[in-house]
Amino acid sequence: MGDARRYHPLSSPFRMKRGGELLGARVAYETWGTLNAARDNAILILTGLSPSAHAAANTQDPSPGWWEAMIGPGRAFDTDRFHVICVNSLGSDKGSTCPASIDPATGEPYRLTFPELSLEDVANAAHETVSGLGIARLACLVGCSMGGMSALAYMLLHPDTVRTHISVDTAPQAQPFAIAIRSLQREAIRLDPRWNGGHYDDDVWPEHGMSIARKLGVITYRSAMEWNGRFARIRLDADERDDNAPFGFEFQVESYLEAHARRFNRQFDPNSYLYLSRASDWFDMAEYGDGDVMRGLQRIQVTRALVIGVSTDILFPLEQQETIARGLEAAGAAVDFVALDSPQGHDAFLVDIENYSKAIGGFLASI
């Protein structure tokens, strides 16, 4: 498998919102389609917590990306028309500078000496990357899940750099249910003795904590409704069970979670996970509106926006997308609000390609 990533060096020092700075930091990104001469056909996608910049296959890396069915010629993100960019969030270990990166001041990995990370830093790093590509104004800024929060920060901190916006399954601030879930995920990692205050290595890795964190994630990313249809009470076959493990798995839903956890474990740096998870809890548009979310949203200037949410999402409930839609509308944007009943919960944008393609493709065709 090839590697399609390119790297943008960030300004050095790169100053972080909550204090601290990074020296010689970089952001990994990938692109699809061609930037036109006017440099006005670029779309930037900001991702959720764990995806890389590899949103779709390309020449250098033909492996399928995490939003493969959405990006390409004739697809919702039509690469015959648009130049699509996806950045790996600052603080994520998929090529961007993160807690697992070497601190040039010490020659050792940052680990917990990485400065406190906020989604505003993720947004600023993405903006520097776009500017570095010679793009003054995006045709569209897209943010999914955590990336939707980063996108709000991007538009607020960099006025006049975004013409239209697509907000996918996200929130204008972290609410206590989501904070509780993420706090418990972080705690599961922190309590794993092999996390060791952030000083794990390939031999001693907090697999148990990461496994619990990932399973809790998957449980809250999907929906009870979907699972009733998909797993019901189906048992594992005898040869899939480990009868020697006391209280071992017995139902298909348990092995489904286990498979998710195995795929994730060792694929994501635990410290980076902690930093990005906490950044999500901290995010709050009310900070930019004298304590009021709506006033914060009203400071964002775009001409048009599409806001999508799902009724089965328990992590970012539909009311939060309604708030974003109302806020952007109050700020003067023409807003399309799409409430879907996809059964897949928060993850619907990765699964219900038909409905998301229709909404996003339709919106982009009209801009």
Add this chain to the structure above:
Amino acid sequence: MGDARRYHPLSSPFRMKRGGELLGARVAYETWGTLNAARDNAILILTGLSPSAHAAANTQDPSPGWWEAMIGPGRAFDTDRFHVICVNSLGSDKGSTCPASIDPATGEPYRLTFPELSLEDVANAAHETVSGLGIARLACLVGCSMGGMSALAYMLLHPDTVRTHISVDTAPQAQPFAIAIRSLQREAIRLDPRWNGGHYDDDVWPEHGMSIARKLGVITYRSAMEWNGRFARIRLDADERDDNAPFGFEFQVESYLEAHARRFNRQFDPNSYLYLSRASDWFDMAEYGDGDVMRGLQRIQVTRALVIGVSTDILFPLEQQETIARGLEAAGAAVDFVALDSPQGHDAFLVDIENYSKAIGGFLASI
């Protein structure tokens, strides 16, 4: 604090549904009010996973019980009229025989040699206790949460022993979302090195696993809506924070969960928790209806039933109470179905005393 528990010795051997048996086992229970001469005014309450038999204060133990505001003279469970009994589930460590009990065959605690426990066993043990008190037929059988499933088993396995039924925030079978949550709670305990295959003691106790399990429980017992109003994004005061703990708690919702976990830890035997949790996953009325839940429910004979559920309950969603109501109705019972909008989620029956009192008190006044 006194102790109001009395103990009923179970038949010996007490044979378990899934094989295995207990010798010299017992069930702890408490009572309120007076059994009348006809012995036809008894109400039995079957509890959720963690509560003891101490549902309310009484002379021997004046400390408040877990359903204090519901039980007493003039209250929803009116002890001027009814003789109320609450049993501690078989397998729970609040006085009934459980994995922490001494196995008479070895003189050592059962731990994981305790036979596989099902809610049918919990129901059979409760039925023996009621019979032992000389009560042939209950005026009403009440089951809350897990206890609601045990109550369905009780009525099915012991026909003609229950006149009316109150079903509170429960389900006719475990669905995959609830199984996933409980499986992850069990896994957090099992992965704690101090669980040690069930061989912990007071010095080496799986506190971390139990803490994660309890927090995940509390998250799913309550509702996002309640927490938005209650905690919003309120931060802890500086003196409530431990600034030396990396990724330590910062929001009130986090310290609320921590306080819950601390109150629970060391108060509940981890092995007993594992057994009761798995028993909940196993429960399925479809087993009694040739694979069909409705047919299973239709085998239950009571004259009247009250079925209560809450729209904000994510663990036992309202559709499951609707199924119970329809099944009992199809079996010939006159059913009152009460769907509440209490914001407290699954735990509403412990908190929204006003609405539960009204529904339960009204029903009992009419029987």
